[in-house]
Amino acid sequence: xxxxxxxxxxxxxxxxxxxxxxxxxxxxxxxxxxxxxxxxxxxxxxxxxxxxxxxxxxxxxxxxxxxxxxxxxxxxxxxxxxxxxxxxxxxxxxxxxxxxxxxxxxxxxxxxxxxxxxxxxxxxxxxxxxxxxxxxxxxxxxxxxxxxxxxxxxxxxxxxxxxxxxxxxxxxxxxxxxxxxxxxxxxxxxxxxxxxxxxxxxxxxxxxxxxxxxxxxxx
Numbered sequence: 001x002x003x004x005x006x007x008x009x010x011x012x013x014x015x016x017x018x019x020x021x022x023x024x025x026x027x028x029x030x031x032x033x034x035x036x037x038x039x040x041x042x043x044x045x046x047x048x049x050x051x052x053x054x055x056x057x058x059x060x061x062x063x064x065x066x067x068x069x070x071x072x073x074x075x076x077x078x079x080x081x082x083x084x085x086x087x088x089x090x091x092x093x094x095x096x097x098x099x100x101x102x103x104x105x106x107x108x109x110x111x112x113x114x115x116x117x118x119x120x121x122x123x124x125x126x127x128x129x130x131x132x133x134x135x136x137x138x139x140x141x142x143x144x145x146x147x148x149x150x151x152x153x154x155x156x157x158x159x160x161x162x163x164x165x166x167x168x169x170x171x172x173x174x175x176x177x178x179x180x181x182x183x184x185x186x187x188x189x190x191x192x193x194x195x196x197x198x199x200x201x202x203x204x205x206x207x208x209x210x211x212x213x214x215x216x217x218x219x
Contacts, residue, residue, distance in 0.1 A: 016190055022127045023187040026120045030183040033116055037101040103154070104176040105147040120183070135182050141175035150174055 062072055107113040121142070128136055153172045 019130050019132070020187070020190045022123070022130045023183055023190065026123050026183055027187040029116045029120050030180045033104065033107075033113060033120075034102055034180050034184065036107055036110075036113055100154070100174075100177065102177055102180075103150065103174060104180070105151040105154070105174075108147055120179070124179070124183075132182070132186055135179065135186065138175045138179045138182060141173070142179065145173070145175060147176060150176065 062075055066072055066075055104113070104117055108117065121139075124131060124135065125139060128139065150172065157172065
């Protein structure tokens with residue numbers, strides 16, 4: 001009886017491990033694409049136009065014609081204030097109020113993004129039997145939808161909200177983003193589950209063996 005229970009437990013563990021191996025190959029790409037817009041936004045160089053120089057980020061060179069110490073301090077203060085203001089604005093506008101720029105539909109023309117996105121989709125569809133039913137359903141929805149239609153839905157909602165007194169919240173069917181989010185969620189869940197399951201199996205085996213040898217020694 002014990003061997004049968006162990007076999008069932010081991011079979012379930014192996015099944016989860018197979019699913020985890022499939023997601024392992026696309027997990028990092030999926031996470032990378034989810035922060036693609038955020039990363040590009042915060043890493044974009046900050047430029048301040050002056051009469052004699054262009055300043056990027058917090059590193060800048062004081063123009064040669066500014067020689068007086070007071071003028072140098074004043075110049076540095078103005079640049080830092082402008083940069084600080086730019087950073088605050090950037091952080092508050094990383095995601096448009098009515099558009100989720102995590103969505104792949106806004107970045108598919110970017111070569112690197114498109115390459116990773118296609119690689120994820122190809123790998124998942126090639127191993128469709130080993131992914132969850134949720135991911136299988138998302139892949140089916142993607143076949144029936146066009147990225148441009150999703151993009152138009154986002155932009156339409158934005159235009160509507162720009163002309164209304166109260167914000168309108170509308171759920172946009174978004175299988176492209178859902179795929180990335182589901183891969184991340186499933187990978188984390190299975191990874192945690194696999195570790196916990198193996199620990200549980202090993203604990204039970206160890207306890208059974210300890211009880212067995214203890215009883216032997218008492219005889």
